[in-house]
Amino acid sequence: MTSVAIGIFDGVHRGHQEILAEAAKYGAVTVLTFDPHPTSIFAPERTPSALVNLHDRIELLKDHGASDVVVIPFTKEFAAMSPDEFIEEILVNQLGATHVTVGANFTFGHKAAGNASYLKEHAQGFGVSAVHLEENRGSAISSSRIRTLIVDGDVERANELLTRPFYLRGPVVHGEKRGRTIGYPTANIGLADNATIPADGVYAGWLTVGDKRWKAAISIGTNPTFPGVRGRQVEAYAIDQSGLDLYDHEAKLEFGFRLRDTLKFDGLDPLLVQMKADCIQAKQLLN
Numbered sequence: 001m002t003s004v005a006i007g008i009f010d011g012v013h014r015g016h017q018e019i020l021a022e023a024a025k026y027g028a029v030t031v032l033t034f035d036p037h038p039t040s041i042f043a044p045e046r047t048p049s050a051l052v053n054l055h056d057r058i059e060l061l062k063d064h065g066a067s068d069v070v071v072i073p074f075t076k077e078f079a080a081m082s083p084d085e086f087i088e089e090i091l092v093n094q095l096g097a098t099h100v101t102v103g104a105n106f107t108f109g110h111k112a113a114g115n116a117s118y119l120k121e122h123a124q125g126f127g128v129s130a131v132h133l134e135e136n137r138g139s140a141i142s143s144s145r146i147r148t149l150i151v152d153g154d155v156e157r158a159n160e161l162l163t164r165p166f167y168l169r170g171p172v173v174h175g176e177k178r179g180r181t182i183g184y185p186t187a188n189i190g191l192a193d194n195a196t197i198p199a200d201g202v203y204a205g206w207l208t209v210g211d212k213r214w215k216a217a218i219s220i221g222t223n224p225t226f227p228g229v230r231g232r233q234v235e236a237y238a239i240d241q242s243g244l245d246l247y248d249h250e251a252k253l254e255f256g257f258r259l260r261d262t263l264k265f266d267g268l269d270p271l272l273v274q275m276k277a278d279c280i281q282a283k284q285l286l287n
Helices: 014-026 054-063 083-094 116-121 143-151 155-162 268-286
Strands: 003-006 029-035 066-073 099-103 127-131 166-173 187-189 201-209 212-221 233-238 250-260
Touching: 003 014, 014 029, 014 099, 014 127, 029 054, 054 066, 083 116, 099 116, 116 127, 143 155, 155 166, 155 250, 187 250, 201 233, 201 268, 212 250, 212 268, 233 250, 250 268
Parallel strands: 003 029, 003 099, 029 066, 099 127
Antiparallel strands: 166 187, 166 250, 187 233, 201 212, 201 250, 212 233
């Protein structure tokens, strides 16, 4: 019995988890997913940012019940397959599907000519389940909705839909090293170009490097208090930690709560007062 669940599954959010749970009713679940995002082929200028990278997407899918994950490179040639070719070559010949589960809005084949109804009508020896998009507070749960919440800084609402803290992952890179001179050494995170980055501001969350995980105050923005040329940065202070050498190690930044907007202070002293208050509030929330 090969139960196949199909989708992009960016973020592996609560709605995706419903699809996986439905698929699990029909046997061990093989997830069929695609990379890069199909929009990058059809309309590159509209390609959405990613909620997780491909490696983490695979791990999250397995965490939520997938026995195997098959990644098909999404190319122009693959996109040109007819719905019938997709069914026969991919679902039947390659995967040997005995049941297929998709979201109700699933489309496939050249010019998205196939949908869930077409799949049911043209199934070759396998059953089909179409899962309707789960709703939260009156709106469907989707990767695009979560993406918008994160970009708006509403990480708490995004986490509710993800069923976990939203996180960013990247190497610790060299920054301006100003934090260490004022008692708040930060880890500056290098991010992929297609990462989904929360709105500028200060957040409470967690910084993980290797097997160590610390409560953290996370800052996103350009630090307007100090003049000079500085791009937008994502940096985290491991609360009450000092002397950490994290350069070139991969870091994971989990976002728990938004504390405040980015502010411009009249000098270092009021900034330090606010940073102390941020850390106290972060610790209280993260407890």
